[in-house]
Amino acid sequence: MAIMMKVGWMSGGGGAALALPAPHHTLSFSAFPAPINIGCCCCCSASSPIRTCIRSSLPQGESLSLRLPDAGLRRGRSSQSWAAQIDSWATECSDGSPSIRQSVPLPKESLSCRLPPPKLNQRGTDAYIWFAGVAVVREAMGKLQAADATEEGMAFAFEGWEESLSCKDVVMILNEELDSEKAVAFLNWLKRQRSFQPNLYVYNVMLKCFRRQRRWRATMELMDGMDQTGLKPDNVTYSTIISCAIRCNLPEEALRWYERMQEAGCTPDAVTYNTIMDVYGRVDRIQEALDIYQKMKDQGEPLDNVSFSTIVKLYSLKRDPDAIMAVYQEMKKRKLTPNVVTFNSMIRGLSRAGRVKQALRIFKDMQRLGVKPSQVTSSLMIRVYGKAGMVNDAFILFDTMKADGLSVDTVSYNSLLSLCAETGLVEKGGKILNEMVHSDKFRPDDWTWNAMVEMYSRAGRMDNARHSFEQLLQGGYEPDTAVYTSLIHGYGNAKDFKSAVSFFDAMVAAGRPLDELVAGTLLSLLCLCEKEEESDSILLCIEKANPRLRRLLDILLKEHFIPEVWKEEFRLLLNELPPNSGRVISNLLMNLCWARNLGDRSHEILNNGISFGVYPVLLKKSAFEWCLNLRSLSLGAARTALHGWLSSLSSMLQQGEELSLSLTIEAGTGRRRAWQETPVNTFIFSILEEMEAPFVETQGRLGWFTATGEDAKLWLQSEKSPVSRIFPQRCLSLMAFT
Numbered sequence: 001m002a003i004m005m006k007v008g009w010m011s012g013g014g015g016a017a018l019a020l021p022a023p024h025h026t027l028s029f030s031a032f033p034a035p036i037n038i039g040c041c042c043c044c045s046a047s048s049p050i051r052t053c054i055r056s057s058l059p060q061g062e063s064l065s066l067r068l069p070d071a072g073l074r075r076g077r078s079s080q081s082w083a084a085q086i087d088s089w090a091t092e093c094s095d096g097s098p099s100i101r102q103s104v105p106l107p108k109e110s111l112s113c114r115l116p117p118p119k120l121n122q123r124g125t126d127a128y129i130w131f132a133g134v135a136v137v138r139e140a141m142g143k144l145q146a147a148d149a150t151e152e153g154m155a156f157a158f159e160g161w162e163e164s165l166s167c168k169d170v171v172m173i174l175n176e177e178l179d180s181e182k183a184v185a186f187l188n189w190l191k192r193q194r195s196f197q198p199n200l201y202v203y204n205v206m207l208k209c210f211r212r213q214r215r216w217r218a219t220m221e222l223m224d225g226m227d228q229t230g231l232k233p234d235n236v237t238y239s240t241i242i243s244c245a246i247r248c249n250l251p252e253e254a255l256r257w258y259e260r261m262q263e264a265g266c267t268p269d270a271v272t273y274n275t276i277m278d279v280y281g282r283v284d285r286i287q288e289a290l291d292i293y294q295k296m297k298d299q300g301e302p303l304d305n306v307s308f309s310t311i312v313k314l315y316s317l318k319r320d321p322d323a324i325m326a327v328y329q330e331m332k333k334r335k336l337t338p339n340v341v342t343f344n345s346m347i348r349g350l351s352r353a354g355r356v357k358q359a360l361r362i363f364k365d366m367q368r369l370g371v372k373p374s375q376v377t378s379s380l381m382i383r384v385y386g387k388a389g390m391v392n393d394a395f396i397l398f399d400t401m402k403a404d405g406l407s408v409d410t411v412s413y414n415s416l417l418s419l420c421a422e423t424g425l426v427e428k429g430g431k432i433l434n435e436m437v438h439s440d441k442f443r444p445d446d447w448t449w450n451a452m453v454e455m456y457s458r459a460g461r462m463d464n465a466r467h468s469f470e471q472l473l474q475g476g477y478e479p480d481t482a483v484y485t486s487l488i489h490g491y492g493n494a495k496d497f498k499s500a501v502s503f504f505d506a507m508v509a510a511g512r513p514l515d516e517l518v519a520g521t522l523l524s525l526l527c528l529c530e531k532e533e534e535s536d537s538i539l540l541c542i543e544k545a546n547p548r549l550r551r552l553l554d555i556l557l558k559e560h561f562i563p564e565v566w567k568e569e570f571r572l573l574l575n576e577l578p579p580n581s582g583r584v585i586s587n588l589l590m591n592l593c594w595a596r597n598l599g600d601r602s603h604e605i606l607n608n609g610i611s612f613g614v615y616p617v618l619l620k621k622s623a624f625e626w627c628l629n630l631r632s633l634s635l636g637a638a639r640t641a642l643h644g645w646l647s648s649l650s651s652m653l654q655q656g657e658e659l660s661l662s663l664t665i666e667a668g669t670g671r672r673r674a675w676q677e678t679p680v681n682t683f684i685f686s687i688l689e690e691m692e693a694p695f696v697e698t699q700g701r702l703g704w705f706t707a708t709g710e711d712a713k714l715w716l717q718s719e720k721s722p723v724s725r726i727f728p729q730r731c732l733s734l735m736a737f738t
Helices: 047-056 079-093 124-146 151-157 167-176 180-191 200-212 216-229 235-247 251-263 270-282 286-299 305-317 321-333 340-352 356-368 375-387 391-403 410-423 426-437 446-458 462-474 481-493 497-509 516-526 532-545 547-557 563-576 581-595 599-611 635-654 680-690 709-716
Strands: 003-009 026-028 063-068 099-102 109-115 619-621 625-629 662-666 704-708
Touching (some): 167 200, 200 216, 216 235, 235 251, 235 270, 321 356, 426 446, 497 516, 547 581, 581 635, 662 709
Parallel strands (some): 003 109
Antiparallel strands (some): 619 625
16 A cells, blocks of 8 residues: 655645556646656655755645555655655755644555745756656566567567657666667667657667677667767767777777777766776787876876776886886875775786785785785785795785685685695695685685696606596596696606606697697706607607707707707797797706706807897896896706806906906795706805805895905906816807896
8 A cells, every 4th residue: 555645835725646556656746737657766765856846846836746655665664754754855945844744544644744835946847757757767668678679579569659758768768778689679669760869868878788798799880870860979978888898808999999089079087097098008008008197197187096006007017116116105195095906906016026025015004004805815915925935924814814704715725726836835735625625615626626736746746646637627627738738747757758748648639739838848858858768759749749849959969069050940949939938948958958968059049049039138237236147047047147157257357358346146036946946046056156156145135146346356267267167169248148
């Protein structure tokens, strides 16, 4: 049953109150021929439209009746609550105080309120039309939901409605319609009606409908139709199309429409600017994104967490940790606390750039400011702690987040498992897996079993690795190239080359790509072969994975090595490899040379690698320091570069040149590389000790070794130095390292 409220003005006059059966609820005025239907607005916080109607529209002397919804639709509001609400509205509408009293008994109950004359407003008629439109919209939406998603279905459902819907009605209907097929059919049916001409708002809301469903082709077809009507897109049109392109993973289209937006003279808002900055980052046009950021600052556009998070992401791609910290300081100046997304972006960017300590400080600030870490945060920090060699801290963070009820998920568990694989913590990794297996929330997935295969393969526990591989298959997952290469490498390290070749053949049969990762894995196994038949079996696999690499190896391992032939074939191989893969292959080739007692040929590889741009920054020079950077090298490549550098320094002294005041070797923090038993810094330190070189560990800088120019000069010119005896014919030019 319903409640009737009557509102009459103090000057008197009686208007007829018209009410429709529930669930329709009406506003009716004697001055208007048709009832004004407000749908369920009364029970859904529609106070603002009703206030507008009371305040601005009702002619003096007329009465207002509201038929309110049944109790079940009123969300528990009593008639007294509604009476108080009417009292509040009426007070806003007049200078007098209305009186609320019980009125004529109806089937349930009724309330009436008498108000002083309102202040009239020219927009009153629009308010009435809006209320009437709500009823039409509700009924039309019901018809649309029941109709077939064809023009014929729409014509059948809306028979007799050909002239009933305005553009405002259509906008409200399309804004709620989730089925884009029905929306298209509905709009096409409307276009065929003579009385209906879609305006810009109709097209904009239709674009939003397509954006929800990621229908780019339909969006473009709609824009073609809009062009034919002569309507000009506005800011909302362009912004909607741009965001639709992003959702459809079409960054270039987003940029094309951004350019059209500018050509049309439409000024983007902050949301569009943020979107375009992100797009520029995706297509590696970082500077253009930063230009937009500067433009926003110059124009005084509001910069929020979304803006700063986007900028941090861009600087992360640019690997500019100083700029990331500058953005953080800018936020502090604006007294803007980063949200969890922005903090995560800063931590990720600093970690990628190797600024692990700064990433740790950002995380501490996050905790101090009370920003709750997310699942992404936990996964990021586990990796950060791993890079910093703070493995125990990673486990403490994980346990603390679980104890505090903070978000951890399968990704967090998998990040911890990957850390165990990298650091050889097999027992801890096993406990984590056991916890996942017996958990109701977190089940092992393909990443879990991938990490377990890698962990056990690195540890040489191949039975466990094979069992994890079988679990991966039983889970319905398809092993990727990384899983197969872990097994191939693990069996190769265990000198079980037959099993290694067997898994290689299985990978080929499964159709996995034989990329540079596979070639590098097989090349590393070739370094371990001691028997000719073992080498032949691995070389046959290399032939299948990369025929050009096999030809290169034939040239390298021949008894009569021809540098010119090697250089040309090496150049062709590098041209075929993806960026940064050339360094991996070159490192492994130098490892192979040392394993086969062909150390002098490793210098040819390094020389060629430098000239072809594989090693662009091996030497950093300043006015007071020369630094040899060995961080990105394998053990064989690091030995080659060290011997070549020392030979070059010796050659300089022989020519009467002077050395720098300080000579430094940077060999990394001691993090063990994949499948490399000895960290580079430990290996280099052992070589320096063996040569009785004057380099000592730098105070406060792990993995750095320093000698003064004078001490190095005395050592290089002394009989203790083996440099002049090791490679008298293969001295590298210092300029090659510059």
